[in-house]
Amino acid sequence: xxxxxxxxxxxxxxxxxxxxxxxxxxxxxxxxxxxxxxxxxxxxxxxxxxxxxxxxxxxxxxxxxxxxxxxxxxxxxxxxxxxxxxxxxxxxxxxxxxxxxxxxxxxxxxxxxxxxxxxxxxxxxxxxxxxxxxxxxxxxxxxxxxxxxxxxxxxxxxxxxxxxxxxxxxxxxxxxxxxxxxxxxxxxxxxxxxxxxxxxxxxxxxxxxxxxxxxxxxxxxxxxxxxxxxxxxxxxxxxxxxxxxxx
Amino acid sequence: xxxxxxxxxxxxxxxxxxxxxxxxxxxxxxxxxxxxxxxxxxxxxxxxxxxxxxxxxxxxxxxxxxxxxxxxxxxxxxxxxxxxxxxxxxxxxxxxxxxxxxxxxxxxxxxxxxxxxxxxxxxxxxxxxxxxxxxxxxxxxxxxxxxxxxxxxxxxxxxxxxxxxxxxxxxxxxxxxxxxxxxxxxxxxxxxxxxxxxxxxxxxxxxxxxxxxxxxxxxxxxxxxxxxxxxxxxxxxxxxxxxxxxxxxxxxxxxxxxxxxxxxxxxxxxxxxxxxxxxxxxxxxxxxxxxxxxxxxxxxxxxxxxxxxxxxxxxxxxxxxxxxxxxxxxxxxxxxxxxxxxxxxxxxxxxxxxxxxxxxxxxxxxxxxxxxxxxxxxxxxxxxxxxxxxxxxxxxxxxxxxxxxxxxxxxxxxxxxxxxxxxxxxxxxxxxxxxxxxxxxxxxxxxxxxxxxxxxxxxxxxxxxxxxxxxxxxxxxxxxxxx
Numbered sequence: 001x002x003x004x005x006x007x008x009x010x011x012x013x014x015x016x017x018x019x020x021x022x023x024x025x026x027x028x029x030x031x032x033x034x035x036x037x038x039x040x041x042x043x044x045x046x047x048x049x050x051x052x053x054x055x056x057x058x059x060x061x062x063x064x065x066x067x068x069x070x071x072x073x074x075x076x077x078x079x080x081x082x083x084x085x086x087x088x089x090x091x092x093x094x095x096x097x098x099x100x101x102x103x104x105x106x107x108x109x110x111x112x113x114x115x116x117x118x119x120x121x122x123x124x125x126x127x128x129x130x131x132x133x134x135x136x137x138x139x140x141x142x143x144x145x146x147x148x149x150x151x152x153x154x155x156x157x158x159x160x161x162x163x164x165x166x167x168x169x170x171x172x173x174x175x176x177x178x179x180x181x182x183x184x185x186x187x188x189x190x191x192x193x194x195x196x197x198x199x200x201x202x203x204x205x206x207x208x209x210x211x212x213x214x215x216x217x218x219x220x221x222x223x224x225x226x227x228x229x230x231x232x233x234x235x236x237x238x239x240x241x242x243x244x245x246x247x
Numbered sequence: 248x249x250x251x252x253x254x255x256x257x258x259x260x261x262x263x264x265x266x267x268x269x270x271x272x273x274x275x276x277x278x279x280x281x282x283x284x285x286x287x288x289x290x291x292x293x294x295x296x297x298x299x300x301x302x303x304x305x306x307x308x309x310x311x312x313x314x315x316x317x318x319x320x321x322x323x324x325x326x327x328x329x330x331x332x333x334x335x336x337x338x339x340x341x342x343x344x345x346x347x348x349x350x351x352x353x354x355x356x357x358x359x360x361x362x363x364x365x366x367x368x369x370x371x372x373x374x375x376x377x378x379x380x381x382x383x384x385x386x387x388x389x390x391x392x393x394x395x396x397x398x399x400x401x402x403x404x405x406x407x408x409x410x411x412x413x414x415x416x417x418x419x420x421x422x423x424x425x426x427x428x429x430x431x432x433x434x435x436x437x438x439x440x441x442x443x444x445x446x447x448x449x450x451x452x453x454x455x456x457x458x459x460x461x462x463x464x465x466x467x468x469x470x471x472x473x474x475x476x477x478x479x480x481x482x483x484x485x486x487x488x489x490x491x492x493x494x495x496x497x498x499x500x501x502x503x504x505x506x507x508x509x510x511x512x513x514x515x516x517x518x519x520x521x522x523x524x525x526x527x528x529x530x531x532x533x534x535x536x537x538x539x540x541x542x543x544x545x546x547x548x549x550x551x552x553x554x555x556x557x558x559x560x561x562x563x564x565x566x567x568x569x570x571x572x573x574x575x576x577x578x579x580x581x582x583x584x585x586x587x588x589x590x591x592x593x594x595x596x597x598x599x600x601x602x603x604x605x606x607x608x609x610x611x612x613x614x615x616x617x618x619x620x621x622x623x624x625x626x627x628x629x630x631x632x633x634x635x636x637x638x639x640x641x642x643x644x645x646x647x648x649x650x651x652x653x654x655x656x657x658x659x660x661x662x663x664x665x666x667x668x669x670x671x672x673x674x675x676x677x678x679x680x681x682x683x684x685x686x687x688x689x690x691x692x693x694x695x696x697x698x699x700x701x702x703x704x705x706x707x708x709x710x711x712x713x714x715x716x717x718x719x720x721x722x723x724x725x726x727x728x729x730x
Contacts, residue, residue, distance in 0.1 A: 050343045068500040076349040086340030090277050099273055103348030103355060108265040147344070 001026050001059075002155055002185040003047060008056035009209075010042050017042035019209030020056065029181035031200035031217075032189040033238060039209040040189040041083055041159055047187065048080040048157050061155055076105055079153030083160050083189075085144035089133035093124055093143055096132055100147040118150040121176055123169070137164040145173070149180065156186045162195055174199040193234045197221075205241050212245040267358070274362035280328045284370055290320045291374040299378055304385035305567055307464035309378065310395045314454040317374055318399045319434040322406040325367040327427030329410030332363045337418020351503050352496040356415060357489065364407045368400055375399075388551070388567035389464055394474035401481040402454050406430055408488040415492060451525040451535065452480050463534055465567050466600035468545040470534035480521030487514025553597065559583045564598040568637065575637075578654050581686035586662060593626060593633035593662070601636040624661040633661055655683055696729045703730060 003025040010018040018039045034040045045051040046058060049065045061077055063070035087096060097115045106114060119128050122142035127135065132143065141164045148156060161177075162170045177199040180186050188195060196203050197217045205213040205220070213220060217234060224236030229243070295316035299309045333356070336342045345355055379391045410426040438453040450456050454477060463469035493507025528537045533546075553563035556576045560583055564572050579596060586592040601623070624635045635657065659679045700708065711730055718724050 045343070048343070048347050050347055068498075071499070072349050075347055078347065080344065080347055082343050084340055086336075086342075086344065088277070088335065088339055088341070090279075095273055095277065099270070100344065100348065102266055102270045102273070103345065103350045105266065105349040108263050108269060111269070 002061050003187070004057075004059040005047075006057045008043070008046065008058055009054045010039075010046060010051060011054045012042075016209050018046070018053075021206075021209070021211055023204065023211065023214075025185055025187065025202075027181065027183070027185050028201040029177050029186045029188060029199050031196035031203040032187060032206060033191065033193065033196055033203055034206035035191065035242065038206045040206050043206065044157050044159050044187065044189045045082075047155075048078065049075060050080075074155070076151070077154040078104075079148035079151060079156040081144045081148040081158045081161055085140060087132045087140060087143065089131065091132055092129050093119060093132065093135070093146070094128045096143060097146045097150050101150045104151045106151050114150050114152065118146040121149065122146045123172060138166060138169060141165060142169070142173075145176075149176075152184075154184050156180060156184055157189075158186065159189045160191075161188060162190065162192060170195070193232065193238050197232075197234045205238065207242055207245050213241040267354075270355075270358045271361055274358050275365060278328075278362045278366050279331055280325075280363050280366035280370070283324050283328060284366070287321060287324060287370045287374070291317060291377070294320055295374065296378060296381070300381070304382055304387075304570070305465060306379075306382060306386055306389045307392055307469055309382045309386075310392050312378070313375060313395045313399050314402075317371065317378075318402050318454055321367060321371050321374075321403060322434065323427050323430050325363070325403055326406040326410035326430040327423045328367075329360065329363045329407040330414035330426035331423035332359050333411035333414025333416075334418035334420075334422045335359065335414075337415075338420060346498070351500060352498065353493040353503055353507065356411075356492055356496065360407065360411045360489065363411065364404055367403050367407055371399060371403055372396070385570075386567065387569040388565070392464060392469060394469070394471045398454060398474040398477045398481070401478040401485070404485040405481040405488075408485040412488045412492055416495065448522060448526045448528075451528045452477055452521065454481075462600040464549075465565055466548055467533040468547070468549060470536060470541065470545055472537040472540050473528070473535040475540045476521050476524045476528070476537055478521075479517050479524070483514045483517030483519070483521055485514070487511050487518060490514055548600075559587055560594055560596065562596040568598060571637070575635075575654065579658055582655055582658050582682065585682060585685060591626070591631055591662070594630040596633045596635055596658075599625075599634040599636050624657040626661045633658065655686055659683055696727075700729050 001024040003023065005021055005023040008018055008021045008023075009016065021039075021043060032040045032044065042051065046053050047060065049060070049071055058065060060074045063074050065071045065074055088099075091099065094115055097118055098111060101111045101115055116128075119125055122145050124139065124142055124146065127139060132140065135143065141161070145158070145161055148158065158177075162173060165173060174195065177186055177188065181199075181201065188200065190196065200217060203213075203215065203217055203220055204211050213223070220237040220241065221233045222237065223244075224230065224233055224238070224240045229239040230236035295312045298316050299312040302308045302311075336345050345352060348355065375396050382391070410423075410430070413426050414422050434455065438455040451473065487510075490507045490509075490511030490513070493503055494511060497504035497507060524537050524539055527539065528535050530536075551566055554566050554569045554572060555561045555563040556572050558576050558580055562572065562576045562579060564575065568575075583593075583596075624633055626633050635654070637654070656679075659682050663675055663679050663682070703711075707730070712719070715724060715728075
């Protein structure tokens with residue numbers, strides 16, 4: 001398993017953000033669904049080695065992130081798109097992506113081609129030399145995705161990747177996700193169920209720090225049969241699981 | 248279903264130097280310091296350069312503006328920009344992305360710091376190059392002193408490191424202006440006032456107190472002692488601060504932590520050694536001596552072949568003063584002709600260093616800007632040789648014929664006045680005044696003006712004083728303007 005989580009918890013003061021999650025994930029696109037404040041971002045940040053767990057164990061790509069050496073190895077193979085992407089306004093698109101390629105310690109000879117490829121994959125080739133301060137919110141989101149995938153990561157963690165993208169870009173991005181999922185483990189945290197339905201091979205629904213459901217999108221859809229809340233079958237499944245867990 | 252584990256792809260284990268170089272190049276290209284270079288250039292021109300241009304064209308005198316004017320000016324901006332760069336991750340909310348990168352955060356931070364510091368040093372060295380290039384077109388002897396440049400570079404590195412650390416540890420949009428303000432206060436208050444009065448050891452370390460002796464680099468080798476200790480102190484601070492950043496950002500890496508600890512210890516050791524050595528400093532006739540780093544060879548006078556101009560008697564100066572020689576000969580000629588043939592009259596005039604000439608003559612202040620204005624002299628040997636020390640010089644030699652009261656007075660005083668540097672009696676003063684008057688010097692003109700003014704009615708005198716008193720007090724009234 002590329003992600004092996006055992007009874008993972010994370011507290012912020014008295015708030016229990018993640019309350020004993022068990023999760024094993026292999027290659028493919030894995031969706032993390034859940035309402036606001038459910039603990040998706042905290043779980044993702046722990047997977048990204050940004051946050052230390054309060055308790056429990058976490059193994060990524062067969063390695064223990066507690067050990068500095070193994071953590072560094074994980075980080076070389078990791079791609080991460082945070083929920084709030086920060087950027088350097090004076091950098092161009094190419095420079096920003098190259099900067100993170102260098103921080104990920106990619107072999108220098110591979111960097112120019114990898115940067116160009118990542119920029120093309122998010123359809124920003126025409127804006128490659130533009131300063132980030134001149135880009136729209138959706139374009140910046142795509143720059144964030146480009147920096148996440150530039151090192152051809154074995155573990156790609158994306159927090160709300162389609163936020164700010166227009167419908168056409170979302171469709172393109174889902175195709176990119178499916179392509180990446182063929183060789184890597186991609187975890188997508190989102191509250192947009194259509195992303196999960198079209199791109200993910202498996203999905204987990206988190207509520208109040210716990211996994212309330214785990215299965216395929218079709219299984220989640222099946223849970224919604226006969227449930228009235230939601231515009232699409234998947235949304236009805238989502239609502240049904242949440243409502244069931246809170247009863 | 249997701250059930251398998253993707254086999255790990257091979258990754259480069261070693262961090263290539265090319266990678267570091269590319270990161271540095273990227274940081275250099277996007278450094279904020281670039282935008283401030285024109286401002287620094289303008290500041291240099293209006294402050295340091297113009298100040299230096301007002302000094303005589305001697306390498307060491309001109310180089311004094313490096314630590315006194317240029318370094319404080321550049322430091323303000325360097326500390327501010329370094330703080331701005333250091334706070335970049337916090338301001339731009341990229342901390343998570345940088346933290347999870349494989350490259351240690353310390354290494355990433357050092358690349359940002361290096362870019363800011365390289366631009367700062369490039370600006371500084373560019374200004375020094377302009378200053379020294381300008382001096383090279385005017386100086387007739389000697390070469391550029393590099394120790395003040397090295398000390399200035401160390402000071403700038405220290406302020407860059409302090410600013411950067413402030414920005415990294417306390418990120419915010421106000422960190423940069425605060426860093427610049429604190430740097431300004433350190434230079435204006437701490438280095439100039441507080442330390443000078445209360446902590447002599449730190450006063451020695453202050454770059455603002457590195458006042459070169461007037462004869463250093465001309466008659467005597469300049470002592471690098473003070474600069475060596477300043478470099479140790481400021482470079483030590485820079486290294487210790489950067490090492491401290493490594494300790495703060497090690498995040499569990501033993502290698503990073505140990506390396507940072509060693510770097511911090513080395514920096515602290517250098518800074519403390521600098522402080523310790525500064526405590527042993529003593530101010531000697533030709534500069535500050537710090538025994539542990541002092542080179543005895545630098546105590547010997549500088550060997551040179553004097554440049555002479557033959558008039559009634561030879562007048563010789565140190566080659567650095569070559570440009571002033573025609574002016575000096577023209578100034579002394581009327582007196583030399585008056586004294587020719589008298590017993591004990593000098594047969595030669597030689598320039599001596601101001602620190603080795605006994606203060607025989609009355610110390611004279613500047614009386615006329617733009618001429619040889621400060622001098623003292625002594626007459627020794629058989630046949631007698633007049634040793635003339637020039638203590639104040641204009642930035643440019645005046646054309647021959649311009650008269651200098653100070654030089655002529657020193658000459659006459661050495662010949663007529665009493666030995667031992669005491670003030671002469673009334674008879675000596677009268678004869679000296681008469682001789683100077685014969686030579687066409689200012690005392691005669693002053694006496695005539697005094698007689699003219701005394702002849703006026705008291706009411707006219709009062710009326711003139713009432714109108715011109717402020718100008719008179721501020722020294723803006725010429726002799727010819729006196730009624």
